[in-house]
Amino acid sequence: MQQPICKDQLILRQPGRPATLADAPLAQNLMDTLIFNQDRCVGMAANMIGQPVNIIAVKTGPLQLLMLNPIITKQSQPYQTTEGCLSLLGERPTKRFEQITVQYQDLTGQTQTLPATGFLAQIIQHEVDHCHGIII
Numbered sequence: 287m288q289q290p291i292c293k294d295q296l297i298l299r300q301p302g303r304p305a306t307l308a309d310a311p312l313a314q315n316l317m318d319t320l321i322f323n324q325d326r327c328v329g330m331a332a333n334m335i336g337q338p339v340n341i342i343a344v345k346t347g348p349l350q351l352l353m354l355n356p357i358i359t360k361q362s363q364p365y366q367t368t369e370g371c372l373s374l375l376g377e378r379p380t381k382r383f384e385q386i387t388v389q390y391q392d393l394t395g396q397t398q399t400l401p402a403t404g405f406l407a408q409i410i411q412h413e414v415d416h417c418h419g420i421i422i
Contacts, residue, residue, distance in 0.1 A: 331416030342413035353390035360387035
């Protein structure tokens with residue numbers, strides 16, 4: 287179910303609690319909200335719908351990912367860029383990495399490892415920052 291976007295920086299700055307399989311409905315609400323906003327957004331973290339839980343959703347082109355407890359385990363090739371966020375006005379400068387590896391649990395509880403580059407890597411880094419209460 288699509289949820290309202292949280293713009294409260296006190297909530298956005300809270301590190302998320304670890305997600306469990308019981309959070310699957312929250313993960314689905316997050317993806318539904320992302321799809322509803324896909325004309326202006328490619329990734330979301332659960333705190334963006336007011337729930338400080340370590341879940342991120344990514345949708346770029348046909349790719350849709352839901353990640354519970356994502357952790358970036360490798361990163362290389364740093365660069366400077368600017369990013370926007372559905373929860374904030376405007377764009378801000380930030381440092382990202384061209385290549386990353388992220389480990390996470392899927393909705394069945396299985397651990398997955400995903401190498402990502404370019405724009406996909408940037409999206410994941412932005413949303414993982416949200417899980418830690420870091421906003422651009």
